[in-house]
Amino acid sequence: DQQVKQNSPSLSVQEGRISILNCDYTNSMFDYFLWYKKYPAEGPTFLISISSIKDKNEDGRFTVFLNKSAKHLSLHIVPSQPGDSAVYFCAASPWGNTPLVFGKGTRLSVIA
Amino acid sequence: GAVVSQHPSRVICKSGTSVKIECRSLDFQATTMFWYRQFPKQSLMLMATSNEGSKATYEQGVEKDKFLINHASLTLSTLTVTSAHPEDSSFYICSARAASVGTQYFGPGTRLLVL
Numbered sequence: 006d007q008q009v010k011q012n013s014p015s016l017s018v019q020e021g022r023i024s025i026l027n028c029d030y031t032n033s034m035f036d037y038f039l040w041y042k043k044y045p046a047e048g049p050t051f052l053i054s055i056s057s058i059k060d061k062n063e064d065g066r067f068t069v070f071l072n073k074s075a076k077h078l079s080l081h082i083v084p085s086q087p088g089d090s091a092v093y094f095c096a097a098s099p100w101g102n103t104p105l106v107f108g109k110g111t112r113l114s115v116i117a
Numbered sequence: 118g119a120v121v122s123q124h125p126s127r128v129i130c131k132s133g134t135s136v137k138i139e140c141r142s143l144d145f146q147a148t149t150m151f152w153y154r155q156f157p158k159q160s161l162m163l164m165a166t167s168n169e170g171s172k173a174t175y176e177q178g179v180e181k182d183k184f185l186i187n188h189a190s191l192t193l194s195t196l197t198v199t200s201a202h203p204e205d206s207s208f209y210i211c212s213a214r215a216a217s218v219g220t221q222y223f224g225p226g227t228r229l230l231v232l
Contacts, residue, residue, distance in 0.1 A: 039219070046226065046228065047225055048211075048212075048224050048225045048226045049161070050223070056219075094160070094161070098219060110160055
């Protein structure tokens, strides 16, 4: 049973436009959510996080939105750049010392 | 941000030998470290969780006698793949988390190829 789902395996966006990556979760105990970016043959890099007490967190070009009632979060990248091309993983956990649960990832391609 | 290193970055070994991978948190103390495995075009698969000074907790289906994990200090965890076989060839990634903080920081990964 997949608790964190990224239903789009891939996404293509033109340079300069907005990239929207989506993630759904099923476990209502999750209260901390993260996005990671991963290049081939490298470890994931932490991008941005949000706790359940907030519905939006912004860091530069990256904004994460959380809709708790829908159990849905999204990552917005504006403007998209070719260097953003990578696989993006959504992750979630209950607060505390427990492992993150990862989605299967979405491959973003930003086309110049 | 927090830095996690892994060594080696790449290793090729013969079938039947053992391989040790080190994971270090360089600028923070990691109460908990995690070991993941990733097959090509697949998501990260959690193998085990290790807390400093205690035995690792392995995920279902992961052989603890094959994948030995030691977390001897707050900055170092090791994963030893014992009697490696070609099917153990994969990309192994560690992550570390400081106490009371939800964010896990990942190492750069180790690519293991067993011939």
